[in-house]
Amino acid sequence: MSGIRGKAAIVGVGISEHGEVPGWSHFELMAQAVERACADAGLKSKDIDGLFCAITPANLPVSMVSEYLGLQPKVLEGTMLGGSSFVNYLSWAALALDAGLCEVALITYGSNARSSKRRPGGDPVPYEAPYAPRLVDGYAMAAARHMHQYGTTREHLAEVAVAARKWAQLNPKAMMRDPLSIEDALKSRMIADPLTLLDCCLITDGAGAIIMTRSDRAKDFPSKPVYVLGAAAEHSHMQIAQMPDMTVTAAARSGPRSFDMAGLTPADMDVAMLYDAFTINTILFLEDLGFCKKGEGGAFVAGGGIAPGGRLAVNTNGGGLSCLHPGMYGIFLIAEAATQLRGTAGDRQITGAKTAVIHGNGGTLSTQVTAVLGTAETL
Amino acid sequence: MSDKPAPAPIANPGPDLIYQDALAAGTFKIQRCDACQAHIFYPRHLCPNCGSAKISWVAASGKGTVYSTTMIRQRPEAGGNKNLCVVELAEGPRLMSRVEGIPAEEVKIGMAVTAEITGKDDEPKYIIFRAGAK
Numbered sequence: 001m002s003g004i005r006g007k008a009a010i011v012g013v014g015i016s017e018h019g020e021v022p023g024w025s026h027f028e029l030m031a032q033a034v035e036r037a038c039a040d041a042g043l044k045s046k047d048i049d050g051l052f053c054a055i056t057p058a059n060l061p062v063s064m065v066s067e068y069l070g071l072q073p074k075v076l077e078g079t080m081l082g083g084s085s086f087v088n089y090l091s092w093a094a095l096a097l098d099a100g101l102c103e104v105a106l107i108t109y110g111s112n113a114r115s116s117k118r119r120p121g122g123d124p125v126p127y128e129a130p131y132a133p134r135l136v137d138g139y140a141m142a143a144a145r146h147m148h149q150y151g152t153t154r155e156h157l158a159e160v161a162v163a164a165r166k167w168a169q170l171n172p173k174a175m176m177r178d179p180l181s182i183e184d185a186l187k188s189r190m191i192a193d194p195l196t197l198l199d200c201c202l203i204t205d206g207a208g209a210i211i212m213t214r215s216d217r218a219k220d221f222p223s224k225p226v227y228v229l230g231a232a233a234e235h236s237h238m239q240i241a242q243m244p245d246m247t248v249t250a251a252a253r254s255g256p257r258s259f260d261m262a263g264l265t266p267a268d269m270d271v272a273m274l275y276d277a278f279t280i281n282t283i284l285f286l287e288d289l290g291f292c293k294k295g296e297g298g299a300f301v302a303g304g305g306i307a308p309g310g311r312l313a314v315n316t317n318g319g320g321l322s323c324l325h326p327g328m329y330g331i332f333l334i335a336e337a338a339t340q341l342r343g344t345a346g347d348r349q350i351t352g353a354k355t356a357v358i359h360g361n362g363g364t365l366s367t368q369v370t371a372v373l374g375t376a377e378t379l
Numbered sequence: 380m381s382d383k384p385a386p387a388p389i390a391n392p393g394p395d396l397i398y399q400d401a402l403a404a405g406t407f408k409i410q411r412c413d414a415c416q417a418h419i420f421y422p423r424h425l426c427p428n429c430g431s432a433k434i435s436w437v438a439a440s441g442k443g444t445v446y447s448t449t450m451i452r453q454r455p456e457a458g459g460n461k462n463l464c465v466v467e468l469a470e471g472p473r474l475m476s477r478v479e480g481i482p483a484e485e486v487k488i489g490m491a492v493t494a495e496i497t498g499k500d501d502e503p504k505y506i507i508f509r510a511g512a513k
Contacts, residue, residue, distance in 0.1 A: 126395070126421075127421040127474065127475065128475050130498070130503075130505040131463055131475050131476060131477055131505075132451075133451075133463055133475065134451070137449050137451060137463050140449035141447035141448065141449050141463070141464070141465060142447070144447050144448060144449055144488065145446070145447040145488065148447070148488045148489075189452075190450075190452050191452055192449045192450065192451055192452065192463075193449050193450045193452070193484075194449075195449075239475065240465065240475065241465045241473045241474050241475040242473070246446070246447055246465075
């Protein structure tokens with residue numbers, strides 16, 4: 001199944017100021033990311049004729065973003081899957097471009113979650129509301145179940161936080177760059193057993209923008225094009241109590257579908273960007289995407305397995321745990337993978353990286369979207 | 380006291396309302412699909428297992444097992460630590476709930492628990508669990 005393999009490419013990447021950016025609205029940060037992505041691609045914002053975005057709070061987000069940017073897109077798409085939405089847009093942007101429905105597609109997101117003190121969360125769910133769960137609690141129960149079933153330990157979770165911090169120390173734009181030890185992570189304040197504060201992603205301000213074109217045009221842009229080789233979305237539940245098996249996410253389906261489309265395997269991946277809203281996510285996704293067997297994610301990350309110099313380069317920007325996480329992180333997975341494949345990641349560059357897997361998560365391990373990206377050599 | 384007259388009973392309530400009315404009357408009911416026999420929670424119009432709309436109500440056994448659990452850490456002035464868990468009913472479906480009556484840190488995966496209806500007089504009722512088998 002070749003699907004959208006090689007049909008479209010990323011030709012522009014922009015990230016706004018992030019971390020703590022007081023005095024900027026989520027639309028303003030979004031527009032700054034778009035400004036930077038357009039400059040990167042050598043395009044004017046008026047060239048954009050396909051818009052794919054999710055942004056909260058907003059009534060009719062796609063319409064609001066179009067108005068704000070002064071666009072009249074021919075394709076308006078804003079399917080809300082939570083944090084994985086942006087990885088999902090890669091599929092639909094590639095399809096729309098390939099079908100000739102648009103010529104220049106923009107995927108974008110912005111948030112001022114830190115400065116506005118707005119916290120993620122949707123409508124109350126009737127069968128959960130009486131128990132007042134926070135977002136972290138569902139992930140904590142998934143972690144507890146994984147520990148119960150497979151002997152995963154708090155040290156394994158801490159390894160994920162420490163690896164993210166070590167990558168962040170190589171990224172001058174990352175928010176958290178102070179040294180962090182396993183011991184520090186274990187001593188951190190417990191939020192929802194077994195997850196501590198350092199098992200949880202940051203809450204930052206920040207925005208991202210990705211510009212895509214059809215592959216036949218991609219070579220005409222200033223930067224090395226990054227091609228979409230495969231993408232697939234899956235879902236297993238919305239409410240955590242409805243998750244069929246709390247130790248297996250729908251990444252176990254989206255991963256193989258995405259790799260099949262790309263004609264590649266996990267072993268072929270040079271870098272992996274896995275949505276680390278909480279440390280358990282990284283362990284679950286390494287297993288479900290096929291980097292190791294179910295239950296062996298803890299051993300995979302142990303001893304610096306995903307830190308710089310480890311067996312697999314994961315979340316090289318520092319991830320949601322140590323770089324940035326403004327509510328819905330998915331777009332930054334794409335940006336970091338593209339940066340690595342362009343070879344412009346500075347001190348954190350993986351030499352000669354040609355392939356990347358990116359995996360987005362939404363809700364409470366609910367929506368799972370995987371994509372495989374590659375350089376021209378992989379076409 | 381409100382001057383508004385009590386609303387007329389609804390002649391043909393949907394699954395949510397049937398569930399809530401049963402809880403208010405002191406019975407924990409769940410659904411069972413007539414076509415595939417799967418038990419269903421939360422209440423729905425179509426069976427999530429097979430898609431059938433032929434669904435019956437049955438009294439829940441109230442027996443369950445803790446499938447996973449966490450402790451919501453809170454300062455004492457905010458109400459202190461609280462349990463939050465997902466319970467697997469003996470009939471199969473799972474629901475979010477909490478175990479009451481024992482310290483939150485004593486709630487463990489695999490623990491046998493029994494359902495109880497709770498909730499303030501003027502608010503919708505809901506299910507909590509107590510440690511121990513029925």
